[in-house]
Amino acid sequence: MTGTLQERRTASCPCGAVTLEMVGKPIVAATCYCHSCQAAGKxxxxxxxxxxxxxxxxxTPYLLVRKDRIAWLSGSERLGEHRLTPDSPTRRFVAQCCNAPIALEFTKGHWLSVYSARIPEGERPPAEMRTIVGDRPDGVTLPDDIPNYRTPSGKFMWRLLTAWIAMGFRAPAVEATKGYMR
Incomplete structure (x- = not known):
């Protein structure tokens, strides 16, 4: 695939009722090991x-995409919202039809982190890096096939910054959910 706007991917829940389209080159494909992602996943x-x-x-593998390059194609009315705490700036979109997490949004940010497992294998890019590996479970040793960063790396932050610059420093709202889940 090229890095143009012609590049398209979809993400969907296992039953297919909720579908998200992503257009253009992703910001980064990464796997997060933070305590919040582990708690939400459990x-x-x-x-x-x-x-x-x-x-x-x-x-937790994610594909980070610009918010201005996503569209809910179907089922957005079936999405619920999950926050680890009521005032958390991070919310996760969950397809209530089959309880499948679809994406994570840092509401103050300009990107959406789509769960890689929701993207078909043929469209899913491999992880380029692992981040916040200092939070991984005790006893887990990670391979050195891709960079392992204890905290968000300069490369990760640079990718987010250049995407934000390309967006004119905007952070569009993502309105897709009908309910609140805890």
């Missing part, structure tokens, strides 16, 4: 029929 896995999003190593 909460999702406790829901009936929910697919796993956290790997055995404690990491």
């Amino acid at each position: 909460a999702f896995e406790a829901l009936p029929g929910a697919p796993a999003v956290v790997g055995a190593d404690g990491g």
Whole structure:
């Protein structure tokens, strides 16, 4: 695939009722090991029929995309919102039809982190880096096939910054959910 706006990917819940389209080159493909992603993943896995999003190593793979390059194609009315705390600036969109997490939004940011497992394998780019690996579970040793960063790296932050500059320093709102889940 090229890095043009012609590049398109979809993400959907397992039952296919909720579908998200992403256009253009992603900001980055990364796997996050932070405590919040692990806690949310465990909460999702406790829901009936929910697919796993956290790997055995404690990491959650994401594809970060610009908010101005996403569109809910179907099922946005079926989305619920999950926050670890009521005042958290991070919310996760969950397809209530099959309890599948679709994406994570830092509401003050300009990107949406789409759960890689919701993207078909043929469209899913491999992770380029692992981030916040200092929070990984005790005893987990990570391979050195891609960079492992204890905190968000300069490369990660640079990618976010250059995307924000390209967006004219805007952070569009993502309005897709009907309910609030805890």
